[in-house]
Amino acid sequence: MKAFLGMGLLGSNFVKAMLAKGDQVQVWNRTPSKAKALENDGAIVFENIIEAVKDANLIHLTLKDDDTVNEVLAAASKGFKQGVIIIDHTTTSAKGAIQRTKEWKSKGFTYLHAPVFMGPPNALESSGSMLVSGDQQVITNVEVELSKMTGKLINLGSEEGKAAGLKLVGNSFLLAMTTGLSDTLSLAKAQGIPSSDVAQLFSTWNPGAGMPARLGRILEGNFNNPSWELDMARKDAGLMMKAAEEGNTKLTVIPAIAKEMDNWIAKGHGSQDWSIIAKDNL
Helix, strand or coil, rough: CEEEECCCHHHHHHHHHHHHHCEEEEEEECCCCHHHHHHHCCCCECHHHHHCCCCEEEEEEEECCCHHHHHHHHHHHHHCCCCCEEEEEECCCCHHHHHHHHHHCCCCEEEEECEEECCCHHHHHCCCCCEEECHHHHHHHHHHHHHHHCCCCCCCCCCHHHHHHHHHHHHHHHHHHHHHHHHHHHHHHCCCHHHHHHHHHHHCCCCCHHHHHHHHHHHHHCCCCCCCCCCHHHHHHHHHHHHHHHCCCCCCCCHHHHHHEEEEEEEECCCCCCHHHHHHHH
């Protein structure tokens, strides 16, 4: 028997996928109506969290943050079956994941953090990626269960909290990418360029294809053979900010990048590859 706590968009679709595969799933949510909505799909709904986890060998979580996970687990713990495995898919801090692993182990229960790069449609389709790290015997014991939930299960090794840390790293890139797209559209708007033209440009010229090579250059620490000199990249950033100002639009990312470029130019790196701005983060 499985229990699933947290019936947001992600959690509810995970449950629907489990039910479609023939699993029995006991569900709970702080807002009972969200759990109740899964009753027609075959979920066993509980308003009492202790009752929801009774008889469950596996308890899955998709909640908000560290505090919420701690609060919900504390409330549910009176109903924990001996030997139960808690699998937490919540995006949390690495420190929190490490602390919970240690805390619940000391109480005789197994906690495993398995965050995901999956939206609600992925959860329903069992596609996307799931990260996991920690005790390899525990991971082996639940590997079949986790693999059924995702298109790709990425085992990052025995280091506790590594999955949590890399989930935040991945999300940081997604935030930067989306904010960069926002600036891109803002700059296009400032110059009277339709957003459809931006989409067309990116469909024929894919800047993302160069990301692995750019990351490789940064990791090598070789900034002396520039493909784009820092001075020239800063000049272009200036043109972007001027165009946005004249077009009465707002740029969020570019001004911060320009400021960092200025710092490195002031240190004498203007003729090197502009990716040198990442040097201190290696």
